[in-house]
Amino acid sequence: MWTAVILTGIVAAVTIGGLQSIARTAEKIVPAMAIIYCASTLGFLIIFYDKIPAAIIEIMTDAFTPTAATGGFLGATVMVAMRNGIARGVFSNESGLGSAPIVAAAAKTKWPAEQGLISMTGTFIDTIIICTMTGLVLVVSGLWNGDMNGATLTQGAFLQAFPNFGSMMLMVGLVLFAFTTILGWNYYGERCCEYLVGVKGIMPYRIIFIMLVACGAFLKLEAIWVLADIVNGLMAIPNLIALLGLSGVVVSETKAYYAHLKEEKMQTRVTGRISETFKE
Template identity: 70%
Template structure:
């Protein structure tokens, strides 16, 4: 079975999907005029300054935190280590490339999510690829929307949302503190049930508290390690760039890697981490309280920047400067070894705490994604049964082998991306139009403010 899954995974994540993922990001980057660079400062400022004066269920900040909760997970710790172990330091460079173009993709997803959102029978916002496929591309494309919803529900229940995260949490708690995996799984299942039964409001409230704390704690810890290895940091960055374009020789426990292997490992794990192009983040972006699709698009794209450009980079560089990437360990154990090289007495506490929070937040974030997919397929009557099944799968995740879990997660992620990317290409003109409308409006508003202020100044001069 594992051999078959690996073969199918290689087919799904073959050159066509890679080209479609990166190609869509490149096309959007060009059509939007490097928006992810030019407008990044504004996007970052909007995280805290968005007015939240539109219809929706949660604030733009809570929507972003929920999206980050779902993306910042094992991919940032285990996934980065796996990519570097397989593809060498050059894999980190290809993560950056995937994230750069993926930022434009994530922007487009946020724009379309708000543009085509609707309300369900319970009065809650519903949106995401299934809605912008059907309403944007037209009713004839509904089979594509249904396909996305099915793969989205599968990803939540069988991939990113449950098994990979549960396995990561139970394994590292067992290794670090010798707690039986079944005990950890039982506690985890109860906590997930308490939070997810309350729906998006409960999930967003928890996410908006956990995500900023866990991201800050992890980044500060990683920066501290990089400061300790500051003398070798320039050489590590050079190694990342050189290895991206040249075969990496075998060294120690590292078997060596070709440029193509580095590229495939970096792009695949980068996408798994930030989910740009998969269509997951727009599901919660649609629930944000905003009346401007482009505004939520800007806020959404900061998720890719935070997830990959900041957090994954921190992980990757700590693995390289500490030298553990060419050792015999892999996954979370590799990252823990990097932390232990700088903080031997507290490494396991830092990494265990970070991984548990990352993975737990991913579980609750993906519960909402799957819920919206089920609601699209079966209506609101399917929401509560889905939540109960999801909670049950969280409890069952501890019984599966890690190799099988990762392969299943990769397969359903890839299948989920295909219909979403087709929609992004087809609706790219709508994204460009909404972007122009947003910035032209605020340029006019700012021009009027300037005219009024200038007139007041002239009146003051005349009065004097």
Template identity: 60%
Template sequence: MINFLDQLDSFIWGPPLLVLLVGTGILLTIRLKLIQLIKLPHALTLIFKSENSGEGDISSFSALCTALAATVGTGNIIGVATALAAGGPGSLFWMWLAAFFGMATKYAEGVLAIKYRQLDENQEVAGGPMYYITNGMGKKYKPLAVFFAFSGILVALLGIGTFTQVNAITSSIESTLHIKAEIVGLILAGIVLIVTFGGIKSISKVAEKVVPVMATSYLIICVFILIINYQSIIPAFEMIFKGAFNMTAATGGFAGATVAMAIRNGVARGVFSNESGLGSAPIAAAAAKTEWAAEQGLISMTGTFIDSLIICTLTGLTLMVTGVWQMEGVVASSLTERAFNTVLPTIWGVPLGSILLMICLSLFAFTTILGWNYYGERCCQFLFGVKSITPYRIIFVVMIGSGAFLQLEAVWLIADIVNGLMALPNLVAIIALSGVVVSETQLYLNHIKQPNNNLESIEL
């Protein structure tokens, strides 16, 4: 089974999908005239200063935090370590490149989410790829939207949303505090039950409080480790750029990485972490209170910047400057813990690094569970109506509780596979509707230049 899943994963995440992912980002970067670079400062200010005056369920900041809750997770810690172990330092370069173009893709997703959102039977905002496929491309493309929604439910229940996160939390707490995984899993299921049954407003309230604190805390720890090992930072960057275009020698924890392996692992793990092009983030973005589709697009693209170009980069550099990425016989998921423990002291016989990483990893994984619960819920509602929401939430909580009792070697493979299936229809829709994205962008740029003009008076 593992061998079959591995072959299927390699097929789905082969050159065609990687080219489509990066190619979509390149196309949008050209058509939007480097918007992810030119408008990044403006986008970062919008996180805290957006008007929040339009229709929606939550603020733009809450929508971003909900999206970040789903993206900032085990991929930032375990995923980066896995990419380094399999693809070498060069994989970080390709992760950066994919993230740069992915910012344009994430921008387009945010724009289309607001442009084509609608109200469901409960008068709550519903949006995302399934809606911009049917409302933007036309009803005849509904099978594509159904395929996306079905894949989204699989990702939520079998991929990123449940087992990978539960496994990360329970194994980390069990190894550090020696609390049985089954007990942790049941407690986790209870907390998820309480939060998720409150809907998007409850999830966003938790996300906007937890995400900034957990991300900042993790970054401080990584920066502290980099300062201690400052002499190794420049050599680390040299290895990254050399490894991106040259075969890495067979040393340390992996048997040699070709350029192709560096590209595949860098792009695939980067997408797994920041979810640009996956179609998940626009589901949360659609709930934002905003009048301008492009405004939410700019806020959405900062998620990829924060996730991959800041958090993933600091994780990768931490693994490299401490030298743990070259350790033999160490599983990738333990590399970050080893890196933390090389610098941080031991308190009362317990390594401080292990405790801090356990806290960070648990919070990262927990918020990812909350975010993906909402994504799966919206996909389920699109397919089966609002009556399916409660049964879906119950199934989701059961999956969380059962995840602690399952020893799944194939967890990461399954997550990768369903991610790829989810990305395909979304990327097709983004390319088809790229003209709409350009028009909405010009509309917003004219607005910020002449804010007193109304929509009708603006000439595109």
């Protein structure tokens, strides 16, 4: 209850009250927390380095064997593994949902392809690096076989390596990550609402958003995952159709950008040769 009250109050203060200083502070702290989290995860894996090969083998084996899905066969098991993997992967990096481009579109750049390439690094960092490290931590800890789930599971794993401060470190990191994520999704929704109904729809949207934040603390984790998968799918379907329709534009913009880089490189070489000639 207190989590819901405090979180809702802070989100309301930022979105309605205009206390942007809280958001700016969190934006400065979160990159540092991301580095600390990665360093802590790496430290855990170093401490239990001897268990990493067995964990990787276990992940690869269980993903493609009938035991991974109760009562399933190989095809169904692979389908379930892919479905859950893709759903969690999309949830971690928002690829294909069309949400991240809302922020990318606000960037001032001469080449859209350049901004797109920069945005692609987010997927690699989120899923390939951070999520893989977290997954290895959970499997190495052996706690994934128990009753714990979500943040509790991750906290239990970190306590094995850092019994004195593991839970506090993870708690602070999760609070900051979650808070800034909530503010980010609020921004996404505001831009979409403004596009659909105009500026007059922003305030009603903010009120509904804050009410949903208050309800979030009382939902079961399983219900949250199901709800997230449904709404992510509703976002992805129209966005992926649009991506297919705009694929020609993407290809042409990318070719133009690489041609520009090639031309710039050639000019640099020519300028360098001319300078060397004058020196001689």
